[in-house]
Amino acid sequence: xxxxxxxxxxxxxxxxxxxxxxxxxxxxxxxxxxxxxxxxxxxxxxxxxxxxxxxxxxxxxxxxxxxxxxxxxxxxxxxxxxxxxxxxxxxxxxxxxxxxxxxxxxxxxxxxxxxxxxxxxxxxxxxxxxxxxxxxxxxxxxxxxxxxxxxxxxxxxxxxxxxxxxxxxxxxxxxxxxxxxxxxxxxxxxxxxxxxxxxxxxxxxxxxxxxxxxxxxxxxxxxxxxxxxxxxxxxxxxxxxxxxxxxxxxxxxxxxxxxxxxxxxxxxxxxxxxxxxxxxxxxxxxxxxxxxxxxxxxxxxxxxxxxxxxxxxxxxxxxxxxxxxxxxxxxxxxxxxxxxxxxxxxxxxxxxxxxxxxxxxxxxxxxxxxxxxxxxxxxxxxxxxxxxxxxxxxxxxxxxxxxxxxxxxxxxxxxxxxxxxxxxxxxxxxxxxxxxxxxxxxxxxxxxxxxxxxxxxxxxxxxxxxxxxxxxxxxxxxxxxxxxxxxxxxxxxxxxxxxxxxxxxxxxxxxxxxxxxxxxxxxxxxxxxxxxxxxxxxxxxxxxxxxxxxxxxxxxxxxxxxxxxxxxxxxxxxxxxxx
Ligand code: ADP
Ligand code: TPW
Numbered sequence: 001x002x003x004x005x006x007x008x009x010x011x012x013x014x015x016x017x018x019x020x021x022x023x024x025x026x027x028x029x030x031x032x033x034x035x036x037x038x039x040x041x042x043x044x045x046x047x048x049x050x051x052x053x054x055x056x057x058x059x060x061x062x063x064x065x066x067x068x069x070x071x072x073x074x075x076x077x078x079x080x081x082x083x084x085x086x087x088x089x090x091x092x093x094x095x096x097x098x099x100x101x102x103x104x105x106x107x108x109x110x111x112x113x114x115x116x117x118x119x120x121x122x123x124x125x126x127x128x129x130x131x132x133x134x135x136x137x138x139x140x141x142x143x144x145x146x147x148x149x150x151x152x153x154x155x156x157x158x159x160x161x162x163x164x165x166x167x168x169x170x171x172x173x174x175x176x177x178x179x180x181x182x183x184x185x186x187x188x189x190x191x192x193x194x195x196x197x198x199x200x201x202x203x204x205x206x207x208x209x210x211x212x213x214x215x216x217x218x219x220x221x222x223x224x225x226x227x228x229x230x231x232x233x234x235x236x237x238x239x240x241x242x243x244x245x246x247x248x249x250x251x252x253x254x255x256x257x258x259x260x261x262x263x264x265x266x267x268x269x270x271x272x273x274x275x276x277x278x279x280x281x282x283x284x285x286x287x288x289x290x291x292x293x294x295x296x297x298x299x300x301x302x303x304x305x306x307x308x309x310x311x312x313x314x315x316x317x318x319x320x321x322x323x324x325x326x327x328x329x330x331x332x333x334x335x336x337x338x339x340x341x342x343x344x345x346x347x348x349x350x351x352x353x354x355x356x357x358x359x360x361x362x363x364x365x366x367x368x369x370x371x372x373x374x375x376x377x378x379x380x381x382x383x384x385x386x387x388x389x390x391x392x393x394x395x396x397x398x399x400x401x402x403x404x405x406x407x408x409x410x411x412x413x414x415x416x417x418x419x420x421x422x423x424x425x426x427x428x429x430x431x432x433x434x435x436x437x438x439x440x441x442x443x444x445x446x447x448x449x450x451x452x453x454x455x456x457x458x459x460x461x462x463x464x465x466x467x468x469x470x471x472x473x474x475x476x477x478x479x480x481x482x483x484x485x486x487x488x489x490x491x492x493x494x495x496x497x498x499x500x501x502x503x504x505x506x507x508x509x510x511x512x513x514x515x516x517x518x519x520x521x522x523x524x525x526x527x528x529x530x531x532x533x534x535x536x537x538x539x540x541x542x543x544x545x546x547x548x549x550x551x552x553x554x555x556x557x558x559x560x561x562x563x564x565x566x567x568x569x570x571x572x573x574x575x576x577x578x579x
Contacts (some may be wrong), residue, residue: 126166405457
């Protein structure tokens, strides 16, 4: 606030944006400074917001997105115009795809010049470009509209199906002044930004009737269920009904993976066998083989397996996206599950008949067999380490530190970690999500540490790590308790490919052999460890968790271990063999 010559107290765009954010409980901004938002970042810090500055906007954007997922408040990413904006856009679109609430705020060039394409500094029609790539996009031209602009952005990000919102703030807006009192009055504290959506009673009855008639019921928990923070009711519903459940990747730990009813270890058995499947905040997209085909017991690739589906989702358009949904339950997970809980206790007296024992016994048999097989594999101690012997260590460390957040990306490094490392608490596993996007690693790690204060363990393929690796400087700068473990197998998927043309260039998937990623962390004052055995890996991780010092463990993995594309090799197009 400043006082002009006439002593009228005025405020400006800078302060109004900051005040509007603070008024709505936003306490952190992730971003990267430059024209025209450098002063904004400075002033935001001066006014008490935490400003976490990154080395690349994509990582700041990923940080904002996962902060949104963890807190149910929109994560804020701040970038400069054109190139900075574009760098943030991948994260904004990924957030939208994954239903994470975030707001990308980018400074922009002068509208008059942009619209006439007269060649302004970093000229770009950002609003038009962002629009098709996010849930909503807004621009504020006048200081008196800042309150409305921020309010609309917040509502759009967190209400209904959460997603990414773009907010365009032209350079000129920040310096605009207005009467301070009027400015204050123009700000909006958003009331009930993510209103509950209560499911209709008929829809609840339809779902309960279907479940009641099931002989082989199954519940699938998705990251929408984890996001909803309805943990106690979800657990209660699962335990009261006795229905086996399968957690999707980021729903692992919503109930402990070691729970008796968890059927992760029998996934390929339960999907084709189940007769009624209840999806809770999980889409029937590629990650669930679109609800049909051989995975679900269909005879052909696109054949329906015969299951009936119940789907709890906040988006009314999600049902029937891939196969028929017999009982759509539209509402927020919390309201839907509590309505189901009420319905099962009234409709069946206080005792709900548990699923038939044959179903539970068949699952238990399959599960025990697979768990025993996995235990055998994990107990081996090959040299060099493979994914299993290394992950056997990570599995123990996570068990001993259930409050730690696990960030995970790569191909084999992703798939093996997901299946081997049990999670014990909700929202502790953060990964490549719906797109299978590489590059979320360090952005997610920074945000997870910042918003939770808990230690972070990032299990990274060496290729995956490279996408955001420079942020180890950010981790050191803010002294965050992040332990990065790079599974170094010398390349994308592995390091054994050879150049088929026999030239001096290595194959497209191969990296420098024997690279020392640990030195990167040391360059910025963190702890670097080179680990070639499970014992070295265990010591390094234990030390990192004890000390909470930024640590990078370069874990040397057999370059022949794993497969191309990990578990999704089948998605690679096959070329026609040359005659
Ligand atoms: P996963 O990858 O874990 O299977 P998806 O991202 O495919 O999960 O699905 C998440 C679903 O959850 C989306 O369809 C989204 O609309 C839904 N969702 C997100 N938040 C909520 C909520 N609070 N209540 C109900 N559904 C939600
Ligand atoms: C933004 C394609 C999928 S997985 C992967 C790439 C490049 C890296 C696999 O190697 P890594 O893991 O990390 O060393 P591992 O354990 O198998 O050795 N660009 C983007 N996203 C994706 N998904 C890709 C490329 C890809």
